[in-house]
Amino acid sequence: MWKWLHPYAKADRAYQLCNTLLPYFAVITVVCMLVGWVWGLAYAPADYQQKDSYRIIFIHVPSAILSMGAYSSMAIAAVIALVWQLRNAELAVIAIAPVGACVTAIALITGAAWGKPMWGAWWVWDARLTSELILLFLYLGVLSLYHAFEDKKAAGRAASILAIVGVINLPIIHFSVEWWNTLHQGATITKFDTKAIDSSMFWPLMVNIVAFAGFVGTVTLMRLKNEILQREKHRPWVRQLLNRG
Amino acid sequence: MLRQHSYWQLFSAVCKKDVQLAFRQRAEIVNPILFFLIVITLFPLAIGPEPGLLARMAPGIIWVAALLSTMLGLDKLFRDDFNDGSLEQLIASSYPLPLTVLGKVVAHWLITGLPLVLMTPLFALLLNLDSQALVATVLTLLLGTPLLSFIGAIGAGLTVGLQKGGILMSLLVLPLYIPVLIFATSAIDTSTMSLDYSGQLAILGAMLVIAIISAPIAISSALKVSVS
Amino acid sequence: MQFDSFSDFIAMGGYGFYVWLSFGTCALILLGILVSSLNDTKRIMASVQQQADREARIQQAKQEQQL
Numbered sequence: 001m002w003k004w005l006h007p008y009a010k011a012d013r014a015y016q017l018c019n020t021l022l023p024y025f026a027v028i029t030v031v032c033m034l035v036g037w038v039w040g041l042a043y044a045p046a047d048y049q050q051k052d053s054y055r056i057i058f059i060h061v062p063s064a065i066l067s068m069g070a071y072s073s074m075a076i077a078a079v080i081a082l083v084w085q086l087r088n089a090e091l092a093v094i095a096i097a098p099v100g101a102c103v104t105a106i107a108l109i110t111g112a113a114w115g116k117p118m119w120g121a122w123w124v125w126d127a128r129l130t131s132e133l134i135l136l137f138l139y140l141g142v143l144s145l146y147h148a149f150e151d152k153k154a155a156g157r158a159a160s161i162l163a164i165v166g167v168i169n170l171p172i173i174h175f176s177v178e179w180w181n182t183l184h185q186g187a188t189i190t191k192f193d194t195k196a197i198d199s200s201m202f203w204p205l206m207v208n209i210v211a212f213a214g215f216v217g218t219v220t221l222m223r224l225k226n227e228i229l230q231r232e233k234h235r236p237w238v239r240q241l242l243n244r245g
Numbered sequence: 246m247l248r249q250h251s252y253w254q255l256f257s258a259v260c261k262k263d264v265q266l267a268f269r270q271r272a273e274i275v276n277p278i279l280f281f282l283i284v285i286t287l288f289p290l291a292i293g294p295e296p297g298l299l300a301r302m303a304p305g306i307i308w309v310a311a312l313l314s315t316m317l318g319l320d321k322l323f324r325d326d327f328n329d330g331s332l333e334q335l336i337a338s339s340y341p342l343p344l345t346v347l348g349k350v351v352a353h354w355l356i357t358g359l360p361l362v363l364m365t366p367l368f369a370l371l372l373n374l375d376s377q378a379l380v381a382t383v384l385t386l387l388l389g390t391p392l393l394s395f396i397g398a399i400g401a402g403l404t405v406g407l408q409k410g411g412i413l414m415s416l417l418v419l420p421l422y423i424p425v426l427i428f429a430t431s432a433i434d435t436s437t438m439s440l441d442y443s444g445q446l447a448i449l450g451a452m453l454v455i456a457i458i459s460a461p462i463a464i465s466s467a468l469k470v471s472v473s
Numbered sequence: 474m475q476f477d478s479f480s481d482f483i484a485m486g487g488y489g490f491y492v493w494l495s496f497g498t499c500a501l502i503l504l505g506i507l508v509s510s511l512n513d514t515k516r517i518m519a520s521v522q523q524q525a526d527r528e529a530r531i532q533q534a535k536q537e538q539q540l
Contacts, residue, residue, distance in 0.1 A: 037496070041482075041492075042476065046486060052492065056491065059495060106498070113498075114495065117491050144413060145417060148404070148409075149407065154470050158403050161399075161463060161466055165421070166421075175424075176427045177427065222514065223513070226510065226514050226517060229518070233520070233521055238521055239525055
């Protein structure tokens with residue numbers, strides 16, 4: 001595996017890999033996003049309790065899942081960056097962070113817009129909402145730490161360390177918030193009882209999850225390409241890109 | 246390379262130096278306590294002097310004030326050593342950096358955390374806490390403030406190389422403080438209802454043990470990034 | 474199709490505001506980060522181009538001097 005992976009430590013090979021992967025991700029994203037949104041908004045049946053307001057689930061749940069997923073992939077990239085000293089992995093950390101922050105923001109906003117008709121308030125100190133908010137703070141912390149450093153080499157490593165510290169704390173935070181919530185509020189809110197979701201709602205949801213995953217992948221690859229280019233600006237292989245297109 | 250001193254000597258030397266420095270410039274010890282006192286004075290003025298209400302809010306007030314006042318000293322934790330270059334010497338020395346860092350963090354707790362714990366009875370009087378809650382407050386502060394020093398030192402290590410690291414550091418560190426805040430305040434809350442709060446204390450203790458083991462490693466790698 | 478008419482579709486059974494609010498902001502945020510990433514690429518490539526042009530000019534000037 002190392003033999004196979006090793007060439008991608010070089011910037012130009014990693015750039016080419018991004019280029020080959022990008023079209024697949026983009027196509028999956030566009031197709032799934034279109035199908036998922038139309039299916040979810042127009043064709044999926046209305047919920048017997050929540051009526052049509054439940055349709056927010058088709059973006060709320062995928063974005064919430066992806067906000068966690070993006071953070072864990074960021075942390076994995078951070079571990080790789082620190083242990084094997086791969087610069088490209090550091091760049092990946094910085095490429096994922098803004099995308100993850102956006103997805104987290106979407107999860108929060110859609111959660112609020114869903115909470116208003118269902119719970120009667122835009123914001124409820126529900127355990128999941130609260131940990132999502134803290135997740136957003138962690139993303140913003142990584143981003144602002146990276147941008148505070150003049151020396152981008154040190155910045156990448158500092159951001160990686162913070163990402164790892166965050167990922168160790170995340171389960172503790174999540175667990176403590178959940179525990180705090182049950183203590184303070186009791187079970188006033190049961191968001192989605194884990195009742196078996198009907199397949200007519202399940203499949204559009206799956207399509208939307210794939211669409212969001214594809215989107216996160218696409219934009220991360222684009223940003224990773226940007227970061228590589230930015231760092232390698234003065235290398236001959238970047239010059240050659242100009243002549244080609 | 247030759248190591249002339251034992252690890253314990255190193256640890257106590259680092260710790261002692263920082264504590265002595267703090268005692269020479271009294272402000273470093275006195276200011277966080279004064280800050281804590283003033284914050285606690287502000288709350289009754291803001292929400293009203295009703296004793297029942299104050300007693301109900303006291304755990305939250307004390308802990309939020311404790312969070313803020315430990316943040317005050319954090320920025321200075323590595324800054325002086327960074328500015329005069331001794332931090333580089335510590336990193337370059339043949340002794341393990343995590344141990345040195347552990348000494349500095351313990352010193353930070355002795356300077357900012359311990360005085361808070363000792364002063365708690367006074368604050369409890371101001372906020373109408375009964376004796377049961379007072380014991381709980383002292384216990385949670387005893388377990389919780391070192392935890393704050395350890396977590397905060399990670400942020401301090403990451404931002405020490407930056408010109409204006411202070412505000413950034415609080416942004417990084419405060420979200421990580423949330424579990425401590427939740428468990429500590431709930432322990433005090435539980436004690437006011439005369440229930441058993443050993444569970445919360447056990448969790449705080451467990452988090453402290455994890456922090457003692459892992460935080461020095463994180464702090465030293467953060468320092469290496471900042472200094473390089 | 475779950476809805477009888479287009480206006481029904483917009484109304485979302487009375488929850489139109491919330492549903493469209495969340496889908497709208499979602500689309501805005503997704504588009505926003507996509508566009509900003511694309512802009513970054515353009516900006517970086519433009520600066521690479523600029524640098525290349527500059528070096529070419531310097532090269533040319535040197536050659537002219539030699540002649």
